[in-house]
Amino acid sequence: MGVGIEVTNLDAWYGTTQALQDINLNIPANHATALIGPSGCGKSTFVRCLNRMHETNPLARVTGTVRIGDLDIYKDAKPVEIRRRVGMVFQRPNPFPTMSIYDNVAAGLKLNSYNNRHVLDEIVERSLKNSALWDEVKDDLKKKSGASLSGGQQQRLCIARALAVDPEVLLMDEPASALDPVSTSKIEDLIFQLKAQYTIVIVTHNMQQAARVAEKTGFFLNGRMVEFDSTDKIFTNPSDKRTEDYITGRFG
Amino acid sequence: MTRIRFQQSLENLKEKLLIMAGLAEQATQRAIDAYRERDLSICQQVSRGEIDINILEREIDQAALDLLAMEQPMAGDLRFILSVIKINAELERVGNAAKSISDRVRNMQKMAAVELPVNIPRMATMASEMVRKSLQSFIEADAEAARVVLTMDDAVDAMNKAAFKSLIKVMEEQSHLAPQALNALMISRALERVADHATNIAEDVIFWVQGDDVRHHKSLNLSADLKDKGETNAS
Amino acid sequence: MRREDNLKARIRTLIDDAATGLAVLSTVLVVAPLVAIFVYLVYKGAVSLNLNFFTHNPAPVGEAGGGMANAIVGSAILLAVGSLIGVPIGIAGGIFLAEFGRGTKLANAVRFTADVLNGVPSIVMGIAVYSLVVVPQGHFSAFSGGVALGIMMIPTVCRTTEEMLLMVPNSVREAALALGVPNWRSVLAITVKTASPGIITGCMLAFARVAGETAPLIFTAFGNVGWSEKLSEPIAALPLQIYVYALSPYEEWHRLAWAGALVLIALIVMAVSLVRYVTSRGVLKGAS
Numbered sequence: 001m002g003v004g005i006e007v008t009n010l011d012a013w014y015g016t017t018q019a020l021q022d023i024n025l026n027i028p029a030n031h032a033t034a035l036i037g038p039s040g041c042g043k044s045t046f047v048r049c050l051n052r053m054h055e056t057n058p059l060a061r062v063t064g065t066v067r068i069g070d071l072d073i074y075k076d077a078k079p080v081e082i083r084r085r086v087g088m089v090f091q092r093p094n095p096f097p098t099m100s101i102y103d104n105v106a107a108g109l110k111l112n113s114y115n116n117r118h119v120l121d122e123i124v125e126r127s128l129k130n131s132a133l134w135d136e137v138k139d140d141l142k143k144k145s146g147a148s149l150s151g152g153q154q155q156r157l158c159i160a161r162a163l164a165v166d167p168e169v170l171l172m173d174e175p176a177s178a179l180d181p182v183s184t185s186k187i188e189d190l191i192f193q194l195k196a197q198y199t200i201v202i203v204t205h206n207m208q209q210a211a212r213v214a215e216k217t218g219f220f221l222n223g224r225m226v227e228f229d230s231t232d233k234i235f236t237n238p239s240d241k242r243t244e245d246y247i248t249g250r251f252g
Numbered sequence: 253m254t255r256i257r258f259q260q261s262l263e264n265l266k267e268k269l270l271i272m273a274g275l276a277e278q279a280t281q282r283a284i285d286a287y288r289e290r291d292l293s294i295c296q297q298v299s300r301g302e303i304d305i306n307i308l309e310r311e312i313d314q315a316a317l318d319l320l321a322m323e324q325p326m327a328g329d330l331r332f333i334l335s336v337i338k339i340n341a342e343l344e345r346v347g348n349a350a351k352s353i354s355d356r357v358r359n360m361q362k363m364a365a366v367e368l369p370v371n372i373p374r375m376a377t378m379a380s381e382m383v384r385k386s387l388q389s390f391i392e393a394d395a396e397a398a399r400v401v402l403t404m405d406d407a408v409d410a411m412n413k414a415a416f417k418s419l420i421k422v423m424e425e426q427s428h429l430a431p432q433a434l435n436a437l438m439i440s441r442a443l444e445r446v447a448d449h450a451t452n453i454a455e456d457v458i459f460w461v462q463g464d465d466v467r468h469h470k471s472l473n474l475s476a477d478l479k480d481k482g483e484t485n486a487s
Numbered sequence: 488m489r490r491e492d493n494l495k496a497r498i499r500t501l502i503d504d505a506a507t508g509l510a511v512l513s514t515v516l517v518v519a520p521l522v523a524i525f526v527y528l529v530y531k532g533a534v535s536l537n538l539n540f541f542t543h544n545p546a547p548v549g550e551a552g553g554g555m556a557n558a559i560v561g562s563a564i565l566l567a568v569g570s571l572i573g574v575p576i577g578i579a580g581g582i583f584l585a586e587f588g589r590g591t592k593l594a595n596a597v598r599f600t601a602d603v604l605n606g607v608p609s610i611v612m613g614i615a616v617y618s619l620v621v622v623p624q625g626h627f628s629a630f631s632g633g634v635a636l637g638i639m640m641i642p643t644v645c646r647t648t649e650e651m652l653l654m655v656p657n658s659v660r661e662a663a664l665a666l667g668v669p670n671w672r673s674v675l676a677i678t679v680k681t682a683s684p685g686i687i688t689g690c691m692l693a694f695a696r697v698a699g700e701t702a703p704l705i706f707t708a709f710g711n712v713g714w715s716e717k718l719s720e721p722i723a724a725l726p727l728q729i730y731v732y733a734l735s736p737y738e739e740w741h742r743l744a745w746a747g748a749l750v751l752i753a754l755i756v757m758a759v760s761l762v763r764y765v766t767s768r769g770v771l772k773g774a775s
Contacts, residue, residue, distance in 0.1 A: 053665060084667035094658040098680045108666035111676055158662070165666060208324055235326050237463030247326040249255040 002199030003069035003168045004029040005050060010064035012042075012049055014057060019045040021223045023064070027216075032191055032200040034210030034231065037220035038251060043203045046220065047171050050201065051086035052079040068169060084112070087162035091174040093154035095146030095161070101128075101137050104146040104157055108165040123164050130197075131160040132190050152183025159190065163198075170194065172202040176209065188213050207247060211235050219243045258323050262332065265315050269336050269343075272308045273387045275301060276343040279350035280383060280446060284376040286357045287439065290365070298354040305347040312340045328460075335460035339390065342449040342456070346383060349449070352442040356435045366429055368422065368436050370415040372443070378408050379443045382450035389454060395461040401454035402466070408447035415440040525752065532749030535742040540750070545712050545728070548737055555747050557714050559754070561629070561723035565708060566698055568633025568718070573640025573697075574690050578679075580641065581648020581686070586674045598649075605642035612639055613703035621707055629715055629722035632708030636700065640693040647689025651682040687766050691759050698755050701726040725751045 005027040012020035020042045027033045035043040048054040049062055052073060066073050073082045095104050103110070105124045114120070124141070128134040133156040137144070146157055155175060162170060172191070176184040191200055191213045204210050210217050211231055218228040219240075227234065227243045238244045245251055279301050286294035316337045319325060325333055382404050389397035415437065422433045455467050539554045546553030580597060588594035607615075612635055620631040655678050663673035679686070701724075704710075709721040710731065725747055732744035 051665065053661065056661070056664060080667050080669055082667075083665055088665035090658060090661065090665075092658055094656075094662040096659060096662065096677055096681070098677075098683070107663070107677075108668070111663070111666065111668040111672050161662075161666070207326065236330060238327055244327050248329050249258070251254060 002030040002195075002197065004199065005169065005201070006065075006067040007050075008065040008067075010046070010049060010062070010066060012045055012054060012063075013059075013061040015059040019223055020049070023225050025218060025225060025228060027199065027201060029199050030195055030197070031216060032195050032202060032214040034214035034217045035201065035203045035220060036205065036207055036210050036217060036246075038246065039205070041220040042223040043218075043220040044173055047088075047173055047201060047203050050169070050171055051083050051088055053083070053088065055079060084108075084165050085167050086169040086171060087165065087167035088171045088173065089155070089158050089162055089175050092178050093151060093158050095149070095154050095157050097145065097147045099146055100142045101144055101146055101149070101157060102141040105160045105164050107161060112165075124160075127160040127164040130163050130194070131156045132186060133157060133160055150183075152179050152186060155179060155183065155187060156190070159187075163194075167198065169199045169201065172200065174203055174205065177204070177206065184209070207235070219246060221246070255323075258319075258325075258329075261315075261319055261323070262329065265312070265319065265333070265336055268308065268312050268315060269340060270387075270391065272305065272312060272340060272343050273390075275305050275308065276346040276350070277380070277383055277387070279305065279347050280380050283350040283353035283357070284373070284380065286354055287372060287376070290357065290361060292358060292361060295354045295358050298350055302347055302351050305344055309340055309344040313337060316340075331460045331463060335456040338456045339453050342452045346446055346449045349442045349445045353439050356439045356442070360432060360435045363432055363435075366432050368429075368433060369418040370436055370440060371411070372436065372439055375408060375411050375415070375440060375443045378404065378411070379446040379450070382408070382447050383453075386450045386453040386457065389457045393457070393461050395458045395464075398454035398457040398461075402451055405447055405451045408444055412440050412444035528745065528749040528752060532745035532747075535746035536749070540743070540746055544714065545723075545743075548740075551739065553739075553743065555723075555725065555728055555743065555750070557711060558723040558725045558728040558747065559750065561708070561711065561715065562698070562725040562751075562754075564629055564715075564718075564722060565632045565636055565704070565724055566694065568630065569636030569640055569697055570690070570694060572634060572637025573693060574644055576637075577641045577644025577690075577693070578648050578686060580645035581652060581689075582674060582679065584645070584649040585652035586670075586678065598646075601642040601645045604638070605646075608702075609639065609700050610702040610705075613706045616703065617706035624719070626719065627707060627709035627721040628719045629708055630718045632704050632722060632724065633718075635703035635707045636697045639697050639700065639703065640690075643693035643696065644686075644689050647692065648682070648686050651685030651689065652678060654685065655681045684766065687762065691762055695755050695759060698758075699726050699751060701730045705730075725754075 005025075007023055007025040007027075010020055010023040010025075011018065023046060035046065037043045045054060050066060050068070050073075054060045054062060062074065065075075068082070068086060071077055071082075071085075073086075096107060099107065102124055105127050106120050109120060109123065125134065125138075128137065133153060136153060137149070137157075146154065149157060155178075159170075159175075176187045179187065188209065191202065194200060202210070202214060214231050216228065217231045217234045219226045219234065219238075219242075221242055227238060227240045229239070233239075234243060235247060238247060279298055282294050282298050282301070285291070286298065316333050319333055323329075382401055385404075386398060386401045389395070389401065419433045419437045419440070423430045426433075452467075458464055458466050539552050540556075541554060541559065542556050543552060543554035544557045545555065580601065584594050584598060588597070616631055616635040616638070620634055621627055624631070659681055660673060660678055663677045664670070668677075704724050704727045708724050708727065710727045711721050711723040715722040729744045729747040729751065732740040732747065735741070
């Protein structure tokens with residue numbers, strides 16, 4: 001089951017540049033929340049603060065609190081532990097090139113020393129089914145490499161890989177931006193189904209996509225969160241003029 | 253400022269609608285003049301104008317549809333286009349009402365002119381005033397002015413009801429005047445419809461400008477009151 | 488207008504063809520010496536190749552029927568020892584440079600050291616290992632020869648490993664980290680594995696380079712007319728043997744030297760091909 005995310009007074013820096021200013025946000029459990037905003041507004045940085053991937057940059061610094069469920073992810077846990085509970089799917093599909101489909105999906109478990117064959121088989125099958133890829137690859141699990149699939153399939157493989165470790169939250173950073181419309185639709189339908197089990201946060205620069213999949217939407221601008229509300233309100237009658245200007249494309 | 257072409261398209265759409273509005277207002281005015289002056293040639297003009305209104309209605313709807321499909325409008329732009337489509341329909345119906353009145357006037361020409369206990373001109377003035385005001389509120393994107401129009405509807409409704417009562421009485425008591433009374437009744441009815449259309453236009457303007465859906469406020473409030481009193485609403 | 492375009496187009500085609508021609512010519516010029524050497528070696532050396540060559544040890548001067556069996560085996564042993572030393576250290580160094588020490592002063596120092604080591608003349612390397620290993624031990628040995636070769640392998644392996652690791656796209660590392668895999672594990676199981684074809688190529692490059700080195704072995708392995716029993720004994724090596732025979736005044740030994748050179752080149756080519764074949768079998772279809 002998913003958990004809610006509570007963000008309080010979050011500031012983030014890369015060295016001396018402040019990327020996020022005083023973000024306060026409650027992301028509801030078992031919902032999809034979309035984050036929109038122009039390039040460089042901080043939405044990707046924000047999402048990377050939720051699984052502490054922001055820290056892979058040696059100049060990164062964070063203040064404030066992020067609670068996932070009851071856990072303060074900066075005070076009460078190490079990054080590695082957090083990342084097992086908060087999965088991430090990236091903009092460009094990045095399956096491990098030297099591994100088969102099976103190994104890719106199982107990677108998160110195998111690389112954490114989990115090796116029970118039987119259980120792995122089950123988990124791989126379930127994850128691939130949950131990411132709507134099972135039927136297309138079930139005969140080639142160990143024969144084909146992850147990199148030999150099409151773009152849309154690769155992305156679903158990455159989703160399966162993220163789901164295999166049974167996270168509570170799934171972060172998606174522009175998951176469909178490198179994909180064609182058909183693959184995009186498949187991924188969007190997938191998100192719809194995944195909501196029941198996971199909390200999903202999706203960063204997207206495609207507003208129509210946010211409108212299609214998310215119940216709540218947050219608009220980021222220049223490192224601040226300008227508005228956070230139900231998606232239909234944001235897109236039919238936003239409260240803040242800056243949101244309206246962005247959504248209607250009036251931005252300079 | 254980005255999306256210049258889109259903004260231009262929105263302006264064009266607005267202008268088209270204003271032309272439509274002009275035609276509808278003109279038709280209404282002509283119908284009322286035809287009634288006052290019993291001038292059949294004006295009825296002719298109304299009939300010809302009807303064709304222009306119908307053509308323009310289709311153009312506006314098509315333009316709006318294209319914008320929806322091609323430009324993915326959001327927020328204010330989306331509400332604007334939606335209200336344009338609705339106002340377009342209302343204006344076409346205003347044109348229909350005007351034609352109705354004009355047809356009644358033609359019919360009445362064949363009969364003797366009689367005095368009837370109903371103030372058609374006054375109703376007409378109010379109704380066309382409502383139309384003008386609602387369109388003005390659209391041009392200026394003024395939700396407050398639109399709300400004023402909403403309050404004027406009651407008066408026209410009342411006049412229509414009164415006309416109904418007195419004309420029915422005429423038909424019962426002076427049955428030889430029934431044809432004229434019936435025509436007058438239908439003209440009154442048409443004017444009441446014009447007022448309703450103006451009200452709808454005003455509601456659409458409010459929706460566009462403020463994102464507020466104020467339609468059916470009366471019946472919605474009424475059912476809320478009934479619920480409070482514990483009575484069920486017969487649907 | 489049209490005629491001008493035609494002329495320009497024809498000139499462009501001409502230049503294109505000329506460039507292609509130059510490229511082909513350059514290729515030929517590069518490959519030609521290689522081919523020439525090989526052909527000449529075959530011509531001069533094949534005649535002396537017989538079973539004895541591969542099964543017998545060197546015979547005293549004047550006696551026929553000698554071979555270079557011990558030199559062949561000796562080279563193999565020296566290269567094995569050298570690889571055991573050079574490859575792990577080199578790869579570890581490369582991993583450090585690419586994955587853990589990026590940008591640090593220590594990494595810069597390591598890289599600099601590797602580059603310097605690379606430039607040390609092989610004879611100097613031999614003398615250095617002589618002072619550091621042979622003298623304290625009191626005798627020449629296969630071990631010291633292996634050390635010399637191993638040290639010479641380190642810079643190539645290290646730099647190639649680093650470069651191959653840097654070529655692994657960051658997206659792969661991020662994917663592993665985002666799964667909650669600890670960094671060291673991600674580096675080993677994923678990044679290194681992804682770069683392994685290139686790393687192996689680097690090792691083969693280093694291997695091929697030191698396989699033919701003679702100078703460092705002169706003062707370390709020293710050579711042996713017979714079989715060596717232990718790593719602490721001096722050992723024969725093919726390049727060393729070739730060198731000694733080539734400088735000798737004996738016809739018979741010259742012929743053997745040619746044969747030895749041919750065998751040396753052939754063995755290197757075979758070794759490299761074998762490694763390529765084995766590793767390509769292991770790589771899955773479709774992966775880069």
